[in-house]
Amino acid sequence: MKQPAKEDQSHPLFRQVYEYMLNRMERGEWKAHDKLPSIRGLAEELKVHRLTVFKAYRELTDSGKVYVKDKSGYYVSPANLLREERTVEGAAVPAYSLTNPMSDIQRMPVTYQFSQALIDPGLLPNLFLSDYVKKVFDLYPKVMGTYSSVQGDDELRETLSEHFHKHYRLQLSPQELLITSGAQQAINLIAGLVLGPMDPVLVERPTYSVALDIFRRAGARLIPVEITPEGYDLEAVEALMRKFKPRMFYMNPTHHNPTGYTVPARQRKQLVELAEQYRCLLVEDDPFRDIYFGEAPPAPFFAYDTEGWVIYISSFSKYVAPGLRICAVACRHPFMERLITAKSLADNGSPLLNQKIFLHYYTSPRLQQHLGKLRIALQVHKEIMEEELASSGWEWTAPEGGLNLWVKLPDSVSASALFARSMEQSISFVPGELCDPLGEMKSRLRLSYSFASETLLREGMRRLMKLAREL
Amino acid sequence: MKQPAKEDQSHPLFRQVYEYMLNRMERGEWKAHDKLPSIRGLAEELKVHRLTVFKAYRELTDSGKVYVKDKSGYYVSPANLLREERTVEGAAVPAYSLTNPMSDIQRMPVTYQFSQALIDPGLLPNLFLSDYVKKVFDLYPKVMGTYSSVQGDDELRETLSEHFHKHYRLQLSPQELLITSGAQQAINLIAGLVLGPMDPVLVERPTYSVALDIFRRAGARLIPVEITPEGYDLEAVEALMRKFKPRMFYMNPTHHNPTGYTVPARQRKQLVELAEQYRCLLVEDDPFRDIYFGEAPPAPFFAYDTEGWVIYISSFSKYVAPGLRICAVACRHPFMERLITAKSLADNGSPLLNQKIFLHYYTSPRLQQHLGKLRIALQVHKEIMEEELASSGWEWTAPEGGLNLWVKLPDSVSASALFARSMEQSISFVPGELCDPLGEMKSRLRLSYSFASETLLREGMRRLMKLAREL
Numbered sequence: 021m022k023q024p025a026k027e028d029q030s031h032p033l034f035r036q037v038y039e040y041m042l043n044r045m046e047r048g049e050w051k052a053h054d055k056l057p058s059i060r061g062l063a064e065e066l067k068v069h070r071l072t073v074f075k076a077y078r079e080l081t082d083s084g085k086v087y088v089k090d091k092s093g094y095y096v097s098p099a100n101l102l103r104e105e106r107t108v109e110g111a112a113v114p115a116y117s118l119t120n121p122m123s124d125i126q127r128m129p130v131t132y133q134f135s136q137a138l139i140d141p142g143l144l145p146n147l148f149l150s151d152y153v154k155k156v157f158d159l160y161p162k163v164m165g166t167y168s169s170v171q172g173d174d175e176l177r178e179t180l181s182e183h184f185h186k187h188y189r190l191q192l193s194p195q196e197l198l199i200t201s202g203a204q205q206a207i208n209l210i211a212g213l214v215l216g217p218m219d220p221v222l223v224e225r226p227t228y229s230v231a232l233d234i235f236r237r238a239g240a241r242l243i244p245v246e247i248t249p250e251g252y253d254l255e256a257v258e259a260l261m262r263k264f265k266p267r268m269f270y271m272n273p274t275h276h277n278p279t280g281y282t283v284p285a286r287q288r289k290q291l292v293e294l295a296e297q298y299r300c301l302l303v304e305d306d307p308f309r310d311i312y313f314g315e316a317p318p319a320p321f322f323a324y325d326t327e328g329w330v331i332y333i334s335s336f337s338k339y340v341a342p343g344l345r346i347c348a349v350a351c352r353h354p355f356m357e358r359l360i361t362a363k364s365l366a367d368n369g370s371p372l373l374n375q376k377i378f379l380h381y382y383t384s385p386r387l388q389q390h391l392g393k394l395r396i397a398l399q400v401h402k403e404i405m406e407e408e409l410a411s412s413g414w415e416w417t418a419p420e421g422g423l424n425l426w427v428k429l430p431d432s433v434s435a436s437a438l439f440a441r442s443m444e445q446s447i448s449f450v451p452g453e454l455c456d457p458l459g460e461m462k463s464r465l466r467l468s469y470s471f472a473s474e475t476l477l478r479e480g481m482r483r484l485m486k487l488a489r490e491l
Numbered sequence: 492m493k494q495p496a497k498e499d500q501s502h503p504l505f506r507q508v509y510e511y512m513l514n515r516m517e518r519g520e521w522k523a524h525d526k527l528p529s530i531r532g533l534a535e536e537l538k539v540h541r542l543t544v545f546k547a548y549r550e551l552t553d554s555g556k557v558y559v560k561d562k563s564g565y566y567v568s569p570a571n572l573l574r575e576e577r578t579v580e581g582a583a584v585p586a587y588s589l590t591n592p593m594s595d596i597q598r599m600p601v602t603y604q605f606s607q608a609l610i611d612p613g614l615l616p617n618l619f620l621s622d623y624v625k626k627v628f629d630l631y632p633k634v635m636g637t638y639s640s641v642q643g644d645d646e647l648r649e650t651l652s653e654h655f656h657k658h659y660r661l662q663l664s665p666q667e668l669l670i671t672s673g674a675q676q677a678i679n680l681i682a683g684l685v686l687g688p689m690d691p692v693l694v695e696r697p698t699y700s701v702a703l704d705i706f707r708r709a710g711a712r713l714i715p716v717e718i719t720p721e722g723y724d725l726e727a728v729e730a731l732m733r734k735f736k737p738r739m740f741y742m743n744p745t746h747h748n749p750t751g752y753t754v755p756a757r758q759r760k761q762l763v764e765l766a767e768q769y770r771c772l773l774v775e776d777d778p779f780r781d782i783y784f785g786e787a788p789p790a791p792f793f794a795y796d797t798e799g800w801v802i803y804i805s806s807f808s809k810y811v812a813p814g815l816r817i818c819a820v821a822c823r824h825p826f827m828e829r830l831i832t833a834k835s836l837a838d839n840g841s842p843l844l845n846q847k848i849f850l851h852y853y854t855s856p857r858l859q860q861h862l863g864k865l866r867i868a869l870q871v872h873k874e875i876m877e878e879e880l881a882s883s884g885w886e887w888t889a890p891e892g893g894l895n896l897w898v899k900l901p902d903s904v905s906a907s908a909l910f911a912r913s914m915e916q917s918i919s920f921v922p923g924e925l926c927d928p929l930g931e932m933k934s935r936l937r938l939s940y941s942f943a944s945e946t947l948l949r950e951g952m953r954r955l956m957k958l959a960r961e962l
Contacts, residue, residue: 049520049536065520118684123641123835141636149635150628157621164620164814165612170594201672205838213589234836343635345842364594365705366837367676371816374842 034075056094117236132480135448168372172199203335215240222269226455242457251283261298268301275308278466279426280419285318295329312421328352344374405469408481423470505546527565588707603951606919639843643670674806686711693740697926713928722754732769739772746779749937750897751890756789783892799823815845876940879952894941
């Protein structure tokens, strides 16, 4: 595995300014021996602190991209500005960060798999599913030869709009749904429509690390919003909206990944009002809604939205059939038209076969039966992990749903050091700093209890805790 | 259907300069009352003719974005620069063109379908395929619960690397293959890695219109390369490579879409040498290789490449099982690593089920049998269309493969006028100007003979020709 470099993970603000400037030099907007803007001027333009710009200039100077003349200011160096790592077989690639350390981690085969927030395939009703596949071929004999429409199969969107109404209290028409290949494609398409270089985006701290990589790729500027067991500090969120005028807030407010926290109902309504007021899209990623251990969670943000400021990403496919990669995105006109065009350019529509299989299984009574059993099985998994952790001295808040524990190690132990050791022993987890937009949270780790079998769960946790004691 | 606006289709160079400038103003790089660069200066910076910049300035002035002061130059207007169509629920979207008129056309249900370069599902072996699906469930009972690796199923990539070696004379390892969801996703991922605003990209004239939309979306500058029955004019290509230093050349050199032309073998070797010399990636899109009516076509460009300058997109899925959306991209290290990361951010890997079904059908003797029959059926379709056209006075070059006729109307008839009339009569085709990077070719149309049944083909062609006579 390519070890994720520290810089890729943390990507602090000064580095975003650095990349922004380098990009303008590489594009020839700032040429050799041109005088660069003053630190004060650029800080005002980008709405960042002068110290941040100063650090970016210092890094540019240190690396020889920029030189200082007679104290009169900064100038572009005449040297070849194309950095090595940007050159792909001689063809330069766009300047913004292209990394996905989470994917690098998950590419490693390990025995004790605690890094994947996926459900053990053994817990899914695989035999039932093959019945539905046969049924699909009887019903639609030409399904293999047929493209889906870009927006997604009509019958599936109709069924889902009814389902969302009945179970999640959402009012929407089939025209307000788009089928994507997983939530990740949805996040990627939305980011591509909304975010450009240096555009501010609100993100929870901590959050889903791949979303951070997608936003970094767009060159966006990550503005963290702390999430706690009580939800967000709405005054702080409003201050950030006022100051940065962010284009969107990417959120995962229900059995949050990685912490398991759920934002309370009263905050949902208030935050939708703030979004309207400050014209900030709320992108609500909601994959864990149906994975709860006690009470069902409050209705989605989307249910409180009347003005079209919430985009709802419902990737219930995680527990239905992950192998199909079916996700539904709900949003209003006119954003939906844009999203459909983006999807048409990205892959021209998700495969029809997968949509039809999903549809027929999803509407069956078997699914509800299965879901009840799955909740119990996952709760048992969670409790096993907690039991094993009880003697560790590590800290966590017991989640009421979802697939992960967000664990704090004693201050003396670093999660990256533990990660390096644990990978040698075929144990994987997600180091907390990957989930932190600021690249800190170095004593945190995300442990997924959903994928490993009960035996491997116990065994792997014992080994992991032993490694930590040795550190 | 949203009628594609003329500007979206033609998108001439001055409009790209216009968008580039507008983008910089919208991003705040050029602020209200700032003096803009001189026409001469900007023309040199962007390596375009001064007249082009002049036209862009004139359009900016006409629309009030820019004002002229005392003959001293151009200045940014203080007015709100955000254009209406860029505002999505108040959140501005990145400034470059987001259109896909081809997808808009294909979203319309019509009786006489000549706009889709897809194969009539009735010609595909649907019943056989359902057998393979059942087999897949027996072999991999947990396939529905399992994610594919990001790069694609190992077994499938091994099989394909052997297949490419045996049938296409390509030497490559499974590590040099990535599975994507259709060729379009491949083009989109590659464009995202290689192209940025104002980057020059060589494209055939005419070409696949959706690829043009993808490159426009990236803000790239389209440099046309004429394609004729004899292939390319390599001296002209070299001159373009020398002048523009394009990052890539997107090509469809075998039974080319829309013309059906095939670039001869001797040009393939020479062009790969030019690509090496000028460090220009050749992106070879090859979906029609196996759809030939006489001789098999020459080996792919990829077969002549030793230095890693060709990326090969093999979307044979068109005739295997379009509903699965399986495509393979071949390229060398280090571009492959980049491409895998881009795929991991885009959708985290194509669905495993689809890859496994494809694998088992693809390696079966039934496929080769089916392919022989399919070639004959498509040739019959082509000949029916040509028979009907014989009396029209329209011109075309009989293709030796592929799914389309590229037809020239008499000069007095405009393809867009005919298109408007034909859609009223439930007949669709692709107006030639969509396939032209310059937005001209207004007397051309692309007629796909592969999708409509023989009866509808005859009937639809007669109706279409009647409409043209009436115009």
